[in-house]
Structure formats: structure tokens, C-alpha cells
Amino acid sequence: MITTLIGALLFALVLAGLVYDTARLCTLTARHRPSLARLGGRRAAAVATERRLAHRLLTGRIDAATYRRRMTGLAHRTPHPEGVRHG
Template sequence: MSTVGAVLALTAAALVLAAVVYDAARLGRPAEAREPPLARLRGRRAAPEAAESWCAGLRIHGRIDQAAYQQRMADLAHGHRTHHSAPSPTGR
């Protein structure tokens, strides 16, 4: 085996060993630490996005007026979760 071949084999072995050590250390941490930052961010934004979609649907279908829609969106923009019930079509 030539010297260049030995160096390449040693480099490849070192990279494989580094990958094994990295994976073992990563798997040894709690699950929360392994969760990617974007997934955590998505989890935090999922509820406000669902509320925004719900309010938009109410507005599109005429269940709330423009002022109520704007107030709900302003509340969501400021981080307030609103639990307003939509007015019934019969006005009850």
C-alpha cells in the first residue's frame, strides 16, 4: 500500500470514527434537545396561525363584521389568544 493510500485510509477511518462519536453523543441527549429549532418555532406558531385562519374564514363567510375581524387580528398580533364565539346566523 502506498503512503498516499495509507493517508486516505486513515483519514476515512478518522471521519467514520468522528461520525460514530457524534451520533452517540447526539442520541444520548434528551429528545427536546434533538428537536430542530424550526420545529419548535412551528409548534409555537401553529395555534395563532390556526386562529388567524379561523377568523379569516368567519370574515369570508360573513359571520363577523370588519371591526370584529380587525380586533381579533390585532389581538392575535399582540399575542393574545381570543376565544370569541361567532354570532349565530339567527342572532341568538
């Protein structure tokens, strides 16, 4: 009897947690979602930028000199604290 009661209580707690997490995830709007840099770190954002530049070079949207200049800028930029913009 007590074992069944404990099992039912644990089931109810797990179910409540599942409902809470699902509702929290479904109610997020686009402005509250973290950016790519926050999700995967700054490295993921740099990799995405590198991919975009390579794609633009291969499709002829930018020339080789522009590609080299932008990749050099990407490689030599210094990290800044969150919320601080340089310039």
C-alpha cells in the first residue's frame, strides 16, 4: 500500500515536471531565445561566419582579396565581454 502511494507520488512529480518544462519551452518567443553565440559559444558563431565567407567566395559573390581580409579580421579579433560592443 505504501509502496504504491510512493510510486504514484513520484509519477505525479515526474509528470508535473514534464508538463512544466514542455510549457516553458513552447512559450519562448524569438526575442527570448539565446543567440547562436550564447548557445554554442563564440566559436560556433565564428565557424558560421567562416562558412558564410567560404560560400560567398565559392559562389563568386566576393573576390579572393575580400575573403582574405575578412578571414584575417575574423582570426585576429579580440573577444569582448558580453554586452560590450567595440567601435
